[in-house]
Amino acid sequence: MSWKSLKESPLDSSVVSAVGGLIILLVGIIGLYILLKNGTYSSNSLLEVSLGTFWGLMILIFSTTLFLDRRRHVIYGALIIIMATASWYGTSGGLFVGFLIALIGGIMGMAWKPPRPSNTAGANPNPGR
Numbered sequence: 001m002s003w004k005s006l007k008e009s010p011l012d013s014s015v016v017s018a019v020g021g022l023i024i025l026l027v028g029i030i031g032l033y034i035l036l037k038n039g040t041y042s043s044n045s046l047l048e049v050s051l052g053t054f055w056g057l058m059i060l061i062f063s064t065t066l067f068l069d070r071r072r073h074v075i076y077g078a079l080i081i082i083m084a085t086a087s088w089y090g091t092s093g094g095l096f097v098g099f100l101i102a103l104i105g106g107i108m109g110m111a112w113k114p115p116r117p118s119n120t121a122g123a124n125p126n127p128g129r
Contacts, residue, residue, distance in 0.1 A: 014066045026094075078110060
């Protein structure tokens with residue numbers, strides 16, 4: 001990838017979303033480890049932490065696709081916001097920090113505007129006048 005194509009992509013929002021998703025994912029993995037190591041868990045608590053881990057993984061996937069498919073940035077930004085909100089069920093939103101970072105990244109992804117094509121040097125900016 002060239003520098004120009006990086007400037008024309010929602011790189012900052014995908015990185016922020018990925019960091020939030022990674023925090024949520026790590027909190028879920030640590031929670032699963034603690035539950036399985038202790039050996040005293042209910043199927044409900046195991047399901048909750050597994051779902052929280054799944055939400056973090058989905059945020060990572062959507063932040064990657066946000067970067068790769070910039071035409072659908074609003075859809076992927078909204079999906080990141082939905083997954084960050086859903087992560088409250090299993091991992092408490094990555095101890096609130098992951099939720100907040102992923103939420104900001106999703107909002108940035110939805111608000112990102114593609115750069116406008118610049119006028120060439122010889123083109124008339126107001127044709128017909």
